[in-house]
Amino acid sequence: MNAILSLLWETLTKNNVCLYYLLGICPLLLYNLNLGESFITGLVIILLMVLGNWVVFIIEKIFLLPLGLSYMQISFFVLIIYLLLYYSKIMVKRLPGNLSDLFDNYPEFFFTNYAIYGVIFLNRSSNLPFWETTVASFGFGFGYLVILVLFMLIKEKMNINERMPIPVFRQLLILSLMSLVFMSLIFKQR
Numbered sequence: 001m002n003a004i005l006s007l008l009w010e011t012l013t014k015n016n017v018c019l020y021y022l023l024g025i026c027p028l029l030l031y032n033l034n035l036g037e038s039f040i041t042g043l044v045i046i047l048l049m050v051l052g053n054w055v056v057f058i059i060e061k062i063f064l065l066p067l068g069l070s071y072m073q074i075s076f077f078v079l080i081i082y083l084l085l086y087y088s089k090i091m092v093k094r095l096p097g098n099l100s101d102l103f104d105n106y107p108e109f110f111f112t113n114y115a116i117y118g119v120i121f122l123n124r125s126s127n128l129p130f131w132e133t134t135v136a137s138f139g140f141g142f143g144y145l146v147i148l149v150l151f152m153l154i155k156e157k158m159n160i161n162e163r164m165p166i167p168v169f170r171q172l173l174i175l176s177l178m179s180l181v182f183m184s185l186i187f188k189q190r
Helices: 002-014 025-030 035-064 070-093 099-105 114-125 130-162 168-189
Strands: none
Touching: 002 130, 002 168, 025 130, 025 168, 035 070, 035 099, 035 114, 035 130, 070 099, 070 114, 114 130, 130 168
């Protein structure tokens, strides 16, 4: 149990996918989401990271490694993840509500979000067992959700005060300050 909590805390703070690996920053800079949209988008990203890791883990263990196709991992992984995202969009469109509008209005959060692809590649390159892959995926996704919600709240507050788009340099400065805050959480723990 301690290992699970340690892995969750590490992926949330020290190895945050957005602040440490710098994956998934482009959609953060591109869009202004309200609190509800950012929270739902973050939950969908968590789900896609966990499902993607499960599918890629199973495909790798059942097909790629036994057939000696490990040199094709990157191509297969990108294809599998994209198909998972595409079919998730189709499944969500059949559900009632406005969840399918997120895929249409903010496609960069899902289809070209390198955080989703990066987490899967990080987990597979570290050769984690299945349960650790699941915990790490959830931790990375939850870390992305926290950054997404906090960053969108900050951008919303700044947009109200300035009444004009926030320059990219300022947004990157905000992200770097958030990274320092997360790093201070780690050093206080030790």
